[in-house]
Amino acid sequence: MAKISPVSSKYIVNATIEIEGVVDRPDVIGAIFGQTEGLLGADLELRELQRSGRIGRIEVNVDTRSGKTQGSIVIPSSLDKAETAIVAAALEVIQRIGPCNAKIKVKEIEDVRISKRNFVVERAKALLKTLMDQQMPDSQELADEVAHSVRIMEVQEYGRERLPAGPMIDESDEILVVEGRAYVLNLLKHGFKNAIAMNGTSCPQTIIDLSRKKEVIAFVDGDRGGNLIIKELINVGEIDFVTKAPDGKEVEELTKKELHKALRSKITLEQAKMELNSVDTSESIKRPIFASRRPQHQQQRRPIHQMSRPAASRPHSNRPAPAPAALRADEKSKFKSMLENLIGTKGAYILDNSLNVLGKVPFTELATTLKSLNAGVYAVVFDGSADRNIIEVASRANVKHIVAMNSAVNNARGINIVTVNDL
DSSP: OOOOOTTTOOEEEEEEEEESSOOOHHHHHHHHHHHHTTTSOGGGOHHHHHHTTSBOOOEEEEEEETTEEEEEEEEEEOSOHHHHHHHHHHHTTOOEETTEEEEEEEEEEEEHHHHHHHHHHHHHHHHHHHIIIIIOOOHHHHHHHHHHHHHHHHOEEETTTTEEEOTTTTTOSEEEEESSHHHHHHHHHTTOOOEEEOSSSSOOHHHHHHHHHSEEEEEEOSSHHHHHHHHHHHHHSOOOEEEEOSTTOOGGGOOHHHHHHHHHTOEEHHHHHHHHHHSOGGGTTTSOSSOOOSOSBOOSSOOGGGSOOOSSOOOGGGSOOOOOOOOOHHHHHHHHHHHHHHTTTOEEEEEOTTOOEEEEEEGGGHHHHHHHHOSSOOEEEESSEEOHHHHHHHHHTTOOEEEESEESOSOBTTBEEEETTTO
């Protein structure tokens, strides 16, 4: 008998058989051929279908237990689905096999093409995933890799000290002076091609010469080392503006947005000198200068960034020390209420002469905010301790009253220090 090729098989008939007795596999096959003969007509005769290859080899598996036989019947078919269903239904007419009663039940007719199609889909998914993960990098990754290699190629060595620099140092009227090569690379990555590195904290002669011909912006880290570089550049070079990275960050770590924000907040050389003189460089790693001027929270009455600033601050060394102002009864009540509201918040209120809240800032930003204002502040109320640094900054800003939880200073020059115990 011919055996149907697995390639041409379209359907598979799966059936179960239960026999009340003991029979062998050839008995079942013989019953299938014998009891269906002449039942379906000449066109669907199983023997002829098998000879022509339209029905494949009939597989029978039986297992005998406790005097009964159970098993399965599998018939591959290349007939159409209607003819396959007729052949499958014909199996169920078999009621005896040898001397024993039998029952055949067709479980399903499996469409081989669906199984193959499901296999193709699942395999295609796996192949595509492998292709995307291992062999086809993301287009953005390709672009970044190419751009990075180009930027590294753009770093040149400038001057007799062979300083790392961008390609636009000679063409640009404005240059950025940074600390090292990694800083220049980060600036190139984000489109700044006019940066040059000092390669340390001492200022090379090349940068000194450039500072006499071009507008120079010193762009340093937000730590004590940044302050030292600024002092060095001020002493030996002719810089025009100064800007710093956010507190505790380095220029090489900054994103494009942070770089643009830092450059927009640059200050003049005169402001840098004034702020450097007012900050102990040994403590600047804890309190970096040129920190963000904008408070995190603003009251509805008047935003703190709208407060007026004087054209220039007067040095306090020539002013006579005024006597501290005494608190009025209404001021004492107002300050007590505000201080109670601030307990546990580590915040600070800034007030004008009419006791209106000009703004609320975190206590850690109070000194920086007072430096940026310099005038127009009548009192500050904060959840913290009044130390020497806060009092000195408040004195320069002409603050009359400092209201704090406690104070590390007993008296101050022209400022009334009030603690929670006094209220």
